[in-house]
Amino acid sequence: MPPSSSQCPVxxxxxxxxxPPISAEADLDEAVEFIEQFYAENPEAGDPxxxxxxxxxxxxxxxxxxxxxxxxxxxxxxxxxNNARCIGRLYWNSLRxxxxxxxxxxxxxxxxCRKHLRIAGNGGKIRPLISIFAPEAPDRxxxxxxxxxxxxxAGYRKVKGRPLGDPRYLGFTQAVRKMGWRPPYRxxxxxVLPLVIETVKDGPRLYELDxxxxxxxxxxxxxFEWFAELGLRWHAVPAISxxxxxxxxxxxxxxxxxxxxxxxxxxxxxxxxxxxxxxxPVVAARMGLDVSTDRxxxxxxxxxxxxxxxxxxxxxxxxxxxDHHAAANAFDKFEAIENDAGRVVHAKWSWIVPPIxxxxxxxxxxxxxxxxxxxxxxxxxxxxxxxxxxxx
Numbered sequence: 001m002p003p004s005s006s007q008c009p010v011x012x013x014x015x016x017x018x019x020p021p022i023s024a025e026a027d028l029d030e031a032v033e034f035i036e037q038f039y040a041e042n043p044e045a046g047d048p049x050x051x052x053x054x055x056x057x058x059x060x061x062x063x064x065x066x067x068x069x070x071x072x073x074x075x076x077x078x079x080x081x082n083n084a085r086c087i088g089r090l091y092w093n094s095l096r097x098x099x100x101x102x103x104x105x106x107x108x109x110x111x112x113c114r115k116h117l118r119i120a121g122n123g124g125k126i127r128p129l130i131s132i133f134a135p136e137a138p139d140r141x142x143x144x145x146x147x148x149x150x151x152x153x154a155g156y157r158k159v160k161g162r163p164l165g166d167p168r169y170l171g172f173t174q175a176v177r178k179m180g181w182r183p184p185y186r187x188x189x190x191x192v193l194p195l196v197i198e199t200v201k202d203g204p205r206l207y208e209l210d211x212x213x214x215x216x217x218x219x220x221x222x223x224f225e226w227f228a229e230l231g232l233r234w235h236a237v238p239a240i241s242x243x244x245x246x247x248x249x250x251x252x253x254x255x256x257x258x259x260x261x262x263x264x265x266x267x268x269x270x271x272x273x274x275x276x277x278x279x280x281p282v283v284a285a286r287m288g289l290d291v292s293t294d295r296x297x298x299x300x301x302x303x304x305x306x307x308x309x310x311x312x313x314x315x316x317x318x319x320x321x322x323d324h325h326a327a328a329n330a331f332d333k334f335e336a337i338e339n340d341a342g343r344v345v346h347a348k349w350s351w352i353v354p355p356i357x358x359x360x361x362x363x364x365x366x367x368x369x370x371x372x373x374x375x376x377x378x379x380x381x382x383x384x385x386x387x388x389x390x391x392x
Contacts, residue, residue: 025063030248030249033248063137090330091259095130098131109145116239128258128259130258131256168275168276171385194209222312237260242384263307272306324356346374349366
């Protein structure tokens with residue numbers, strides 16, 4: 001998003017070009033900057049002097065401090081507003097925040113993750129939602145969720161031919177099978193993986209999701225009757241669960257959050273990428289396209305029809321989904337609002353521009369963004385299931 005910092009008289013957001021090492025102790029400078037920013041954007045909160053003095057004293061005494069509910073909610077929302085890799089930031093202020101900072105045991109984390117999916121799914125009217133669990137603290141390591149999203153599908157190796165299910169999760173599937181997870185007697189391409197919650201006390205533990213937790217959509221096509229025979233489906237709530245929320249120097253490594261899907265995330269990436277479900281050859285064959293030459297544009301035609309099917313199916317099922325043109329227009333509106341507020345908008349071009357019909361949206365022609373992390377932030381962290389035990 002566009003760097004219009006010349007119009008911003010005061011920017012209390014701390015900018016970091018690379019992620020520093022995670023510490024259980026709160027960063028005092030980041031805490032001060034966050035509190036100043038919170039009071040600057042929320043003048044009804046009053047004078048920040050007393051709050052700053054209290055936070056300083058708490059950090060110097062205990063190594064960390066406790067966010068107020070208002071600070072936590074606002075910080076989580078602003079972290080979405082700051083996310084340089086999200087096209088859907090127009091809706092940042094609609095994020096619902098579940099304050100679960102007193103929850104740290106594995107059983108309760110898993111139960112609340114299941115509840116998160118049900119609340120966010122909302123019968124198809126998807127709610128943007130985040131569930132924030134216990135933070136890192138000097139005397140209290142935080143729990144971790146191994147899964148990168150609360151709902152993902154297993155991937156199985158086959159002796160001959162392509163893998164069954166999602167090839168991206170072959171390694172994760174093997175890891176949970178070693179822990180005791182058993183796939184269905186007859187595996188399918190869409191077997192929901194269990195949650196893995198790790199705590200210092202219990203280590204990693206498996207938790208199955210119930211069918212009632214996972215709202216999903218069977219895919220059909222508005223014109224091709226044969227499309228239903230492919231047996232495709234996808235879940236409704238894209239709840240990211242492997243990112244660390246950093247607010248005012250405090251780290252929340254377990255904070256699953258979701259918006260709603262943009263159609264291309266499923267139709268172009270999950271189903272179209274060669275290292276995922278790789279369905280373009282399958283769809284092209286059913287369409288009778290000439291796959292012997294790239295000049296027939298068989299991939300392009302199959303890709304469009306996959307995305308048509310996804311948008312059609314979610315709309316038919318009454319499940320919230322945005323198309324890439326509407327998402328691009330929403331981002332343009334977000335950018336204008338942020339410019340009017342005097343805030344710098346950062347973005348990673350390759351993540352903001354849709355993976356199909358890129359030049360047909362205004363975002364394709366914008367080259368002024370910088371990919372810079374601004375705090376508060378959602379920060380990528382290493383896959384917990386690949387790390388040696390006890391390193392996170």
